[in-house]
Amino acid sequence: MKNLIIIILVLFSGITNAQIKTVNIQASGLTCSMCSNSIFKALKTLDFVEKVDPNIKTSSFEISFKPDANVDFDKLKAKVEDAGFFVANFTVNYHFDGLAITNDKHVTVGKTVFHFLNVEDAVLTGDKKIRFLNKGFLSAKEFKKNSSLTKMPCYKTGEEEGTRIFHVTI
Helix, strand or coil: CHHHHHHHHHHHHCCCCEEEEEEEEEEECCCCHHHHHHHHHHHHCCCCEEEEEEECCCCEEEEEECCCCCCCHHHHHHHHHHCCCEEEEEEEEEEEEEEEECCCEEEEECCEEEEECCCCCEEEEEEEEEEECCCCCCCHHHHHHHHHHCCCCHHHHCEECCEEEEEEEC
């Protein structure tokens, strides 16, 4: 019985209450306000997006979500790419309620699995910005450079045993 309780505690220690506050996407390849407008329109078509605030000077988009929305990070990236551009930086502002993280380990937040890289062991509480390191969520040069942060094969594939893994850092 004691072992069962320990197993349950371990399983739920990675699952925590966390709320996505905003996503900031910086796009590359924009040359004019029409480029920015095409990404803006594409992002607005997603049913979980409430508001998109473009910043033409930084080629970035601050995205807010509908309450209790199931945010799909891959769909956000795909909309930028469908508009003809690339994601240069993808940052999520999360509100955490006591998420224990360990370097080079997976942790589940809601239905999402994160693999934290280049971090010190910590408990995340309050608002924190996490930066995505997956292929397509940053430049190819940065993706290659970050491959030295882990030996786990999920970094190159973005998945493990059919589960989507998002590689992130703080």
